[in-house]
Amino acid sequence: MQTHRRFVALVLAATFVVPTTALAQAYPSRPVKLVVAFAAGGPTDVLARVVAQGMSKTLGQQVIVENRVGGGGTIGTREVVKAQADGYTLLFAGDAALTVQPQLTANAGYDARQDFTPLRLVASQSNVLVVNASKGIPDVKTLLTRAKGKQGELTFGSAGNGSPSHLIGALFEGQAGVDLVHVPYKGAAPAMTDLIGGQIDMMFVGTPVALQNAARKELVLLAVTGDKRLPSLPQVPTFAEAGISQLGSETAVWWSVMAPAGLPAAVQSALDEALRTALSDGQVQKNLTTQGVDVLNLDAKTTAQWISRDQAKWGALIRAKKVSAE
Structure with a gap:
């Protein structure tokens, strides 16, 4: 009886462990989409393409930038919120789309603190x-x-x-x-x-x-x-x-890479490592600093802290100054 119970416990453990391990080994098995919620050629788009190129090298799969323009960044951001949390749809986000627009636009449709898995802070500019x-x-x-x-x-x-x-x-x-x-x-x-x-x-x-x-x-x-x-x-x-x-x-403007909420831990770890490695690459850093930004390369915990900090800071200013999107 004791042997049977031990066998059942091992089977149950394998049920939970194997899929995660297999997922980590399999990811990514196809190209990854990196959504930019602003027009091609703009600052956010230019930085995203530098990061995408670096990630492609470290992931071993192509990272493709797709522009989804409109609503001050909210349209493209909502697209990622609604995407499957499998690591194949990511967002290259400017800080305003995450921390300002949801407080200015009644129908923004997302809260950056709840609807995303932060991956890494990429860069900032004065x-x-x-x-x-x-x-x-x-x-x-x-x-x-x-x-x-x-x-x-x-x-x-x-x-x-x-x-x-x-x-x-x-x-x-x-x-x-x-x-x-x-x-x-x-x-x-x-x-x-x-x-x-x-x-x-x-x-x-x-x-x-x-x-x-x-x-x-x-x-x-x-x-x-x-x-x-x-x-x-x-x-x-x-x-x-x-x-x-x-x-x-x-007060710096900053950019981060985000994934939909509920991203599996193994995929998050793979993406974090790919981003960390890409942003540590000398050529990627040179390509970013050429655009007048400072490379940050900060982890998910710090990203979440910056989002919360700026939501509070800009929210207080928006209310005090009665700022609207109109």
């Missing part, structure tokens, strides 16, 4: 405050003096309501104690065009855009978010150097 040179504002001190003397007159542009450039601008207003006029655009490109033309006074832009326009005589780069100056823009001080301490690294 933001640079850029002003039109014709405004005669050479530094943050001058900007603050001007803004406080003319509350509600200076304008700042953004890529749209609820975009990172909008929220960081709103955060700057609160920390600096100034009142600016927000001018939302349908994308960063038209906002930058008007900034160069002098139709708006200032704008927060990502590091790549700042680098592309650093030599333009029409623009002045005033300060950079983050805890230290950028090696690529050593002449631009941090906001902390200018006396504004709450625009540090916690």
Whole structure:
């Protein structure tokens, strides 16, 4: 009788262990889809393709980027939420799609803390405050003096309501104690065009855009978010150097790779190892840093912590400023 019970226990144990082991050995047996919720050629898409190439090498299967555009990133994100949790559909996500859009859009259809298995934080970038040179504002001190003397007159542009450039601008207003006029655009490109033309006074832009326009005589780069100056823009001080301490690294724009909730542990482990190895590769790192970002290569636990942190931070700002997607 005791021998029979031991046999039954072994059979039951094998029932649970073998499929997981087999799954780990079999995965991946076909190409993996990496969804990007933004247009081809944009910053998120460019970074995703670098990561996909690195993952293809480490997984031994092709990782194919597919663009699913619309809804500020919510359409592509929802597609991954609804996908089977088998490791063959992943999301290359910008932070706003995970932490901002669900709080701006009533029908976003997902909660990043519940509906995803975080895999790894890929990269982040600082933001640079850029002003039109014709405004005669050479530094943050001058900007603050001007803004406080003319509350509600200076304008700042953004890529749209609820975009990172909008929220960081709103955060700057609160920390600096100034009142600016927000001018939302349908994308960063038209906002930058008007900034160069002098139709708006200032704008927060990502590091790549700042680098592309650093030599333009029409623009002045005033300060950079983050805890230290950028090696690529050593002449631009941090906001902390200018006396504004709450625009540090916690305001960085970041990207991560996510999977649907319920991903089997063995598949998660395989994907984590593939990502960790890819992001440690010298050529991948070079290709990413060329885009003006800092490689993070941080684990799933840290990814989840960043999501929770930013949901709380941006949620509080959205409520305080009554920000909407309209």
